[in-house]
Amino acid sequence: MAKLSIRGVRKSYGQVDILKGIDIELNDGEFLVLLGPSGCGKSTLLNIVAGLTDLSAGEVRIDERVVNDVHPKDRDIAMVFQSYALYPNMSVAKNMEFGLEMRGIARPAREAAVAKAARLLQIEHLLGRKPGELSGGQRQRVAIGRALVREPKVFLFDEPLSNLDAKLRIEMRTEIKKLHQRLGTTIVYVTHDQVEAMTLASRIAIMRNGLVQQLATPAEIYNRPANMYVAAFVGAPAMNFLRGRIAQQEGRLGVTAEVRSGGGGTPRFLPLHDPAPQIGQWVGRDIVLGIRPEAISIAGTVDSTFPATEIDAEIDVIEPTGADTLAYFTMGGTSAVARVRPQDVAAAGGTTRFALDLSRSCLFDPQTEARLN
Template structure:
């Protein structure tokens, strides 16, 4: 295990910039998830760490060692691929020990390492089988086992669960989390699945267009997104973005937004109990209020808090999801969704009074989309 440092890493193909200056410091034993849509540069960054892609400029370090020009096999890094990349003509045991064999490790040491890892991953009964005789989840365990037997300083995972069905993906996600907790390994994990990122990571780097938009813990990214892109990317359903203006009413700063109720649209004032000092200079200016669906409830069904604002709105659509129900209504010129209890919701076309917990909200500059509070 070791620290991993990525310092001002850039990658370009001619005039096309894929990575535009990535800086990440990863502590020993951390689990970093690179999260973002296709084309954001996350897999390119992973391949640079692995040595499969050359860096255009910048520096990659493992511990005190700069590895920019080190051959992939000499970097002491193991990678688990999306496609498993198992040798079809070899048994599970042979697949797992092949890397050690290429490094001229003694047979007895190889066999001991395979036995240890197979027990850890609960695949001892599969050692004599070929990959074609395994399920997707079993193949993924073998691929992970092949990386583990090498005992590298850093593990890289390239969307390892994307080929699995939903149920198996949840199970394997749990196994990877347990594995990290037991071994304390340094891991960099690439995915476009926000649930994987939120459940696995000690920190998440959210990427867009070759840049890191925010690098923080899952809780901080969810509660205090750095900008509207991060806020909208994380969460299902995504954060509501309500357009309005900073206004003042009875000496209190708040947000004036349009709400549809009883077939008519009119302004509603949402008071801010503890506004950030800089918001005083925003009086009369446009702003974007970001509210998670779970921060909107039916009035009277939650304990009152200092920043609870109530609005009456007409329900446009109701989506039952089992434990919760999603209620859609129009507010701030956009469709807004609330996550509420099934027994509290009215049908589409009805009018309900909602309570918005503004202590859990975010305020953004509509021009730069950067967080203000």
């Protein structure tokens, strides 16, 4: 295991800035996921840690050792690629031990390392096969096994599950999580899949345009997003946003906003539950109210610790997803979605009373998009 420090890392190609100053401190045994859309710089950052791409400024440290100018093979890292990168003419066992052979490790030690990794990954029965005889999930296990035998200080994963079908992705995700729990190894994992990030990570770095938007635990990122970008990116469906203004009525702080489906009505006062002290400074100022789909229910169907704020809206579309149903409606001229129980909503087209649990809401500055509470 090892600590990993990424300090002030920048990468530019000519006048184009890909990474604009990344600072991440990773403790021994942490599982960090770099999450973001294509082009945000996450794979570039991973390649810089691996030594496959030179940085323009900053430094990378592994166990307090600066590795900026250290060759990839001497960094004591192992990388698992999206494309498996297996040698087609070699058996599974040979693929797994090839790196050790190149490092001059004796045959008995190589065979013992391969046997140990194969047991962990449950691929002992595949050791004599060639990659072409394996399924995608089996090939990914072999690629992980080839990294495991190295016993590196840091594991790097570059979107390793993106080539697998949905069922295999879930299975391999579980295997990777089990592996991390058994070994306690430091891992940096790149993905654009928020479900992978939320289920695997001990911390997530949300990236956008070469910058880290938020670095926190999955729970904190989901419940207390740093800004509107993070709130919209993490969560399926995304957080609902409603524009309004902070107001005070009868000594209570709340948000006045237009909630009618068609718009044009008198703004409603939506009382906030235990708002942060600084929200009082925003009275009379515009804000954005954010609320997750699961904090919106059909009125009268869910018990809430706090009194819910009820609104009437016409359901536009219903999407059954099995355990839940997504009900899409319009709130104040903006499309919104509620995650409700299947038995609570029957069909689209009717006016329905929704209950908003504002104790679970977020408030954002419409100018900076930063969270206020």
